[in-house]
Amino acid sequence: MIAETPQPPYYAVIFTSIRTEVENGYANMADRMLELAQKQEGFLGYETAREEIGITVSYWRDQDSIRNWKNNIEHSFARDKGRSDWYKAFKTRIAKVEKEYGFLKEDFC
C-alpha cells in the first residue's frame, strides 16, 4: 500500500536493486528486515515493488533513525549477504522529503 507519512519534512531511503537468481533465504530475510525496520525508532512506513528492477522506499523521521537502522547488527548481516548472494547491483539514495501531495478516489478505501 501507499505509505501514510506525516507532513514533510521527513526522510526517504530509496533502495533500487537487481537480483541474482540465488534464493538462499532471500524471501525470509526480506520479511525479517521489514519486521525489524518497523520496530525501529523513527520508522514511518515503506513502499515496495519489483519487476525488472526492485524499488523499496522506506520513510524515516530523521537522519539519526536511518543511521541507527543502518548500524543494526542483523541488518548489517543481511547487507553482506545481499552483496555476496542476492544482488547483482543496487543503489541506495538518502533523500529529504520536502513536499508531498496525493489523490484518493472517493470510492476507494
Next chain:
Amino acid sequence: MIAETPQPPYYAVIFTSIRTEVENGYANMADRMLELAQKQEGFLGYETAREEIGITVSYWRDQDSIRNWKNNIEHSFARDKGRSDWYKAFKTRIAKVEKEYGFLKEDFC
C-alpha cells in the same frame, strides 16, 4: 535499469500509485510521458516497477526542472486523465537526494 545519477545533491520525485482496472490509453500515455520527460531540461533518469503498487522515481537536477515538467501541457492533461480514469490513489513526494552509494558485482555490466 538502475538510474545513473550524478553526485548529490539532486532531486527525486517519488510517485507511488494504485491503478484502476481502466486501460483506456494508459500504456501509451505512460510511454509518451517517459519520452517527454527525457527531453526536459534537468531530467537525470528514472526507475520504475509495479506489483500491488507502482513506484516510479524520476531524478532531476533541481526544483525548477521539476516545476517546468509539472507545468508541461501534455503532462497536465495526463495527470487529469490519471485522476479520472487510471488511478485509485497516488502520492507524489518531492525529495532532495543528499547521499547516494551503490554496489555492482564485478561480472555484471
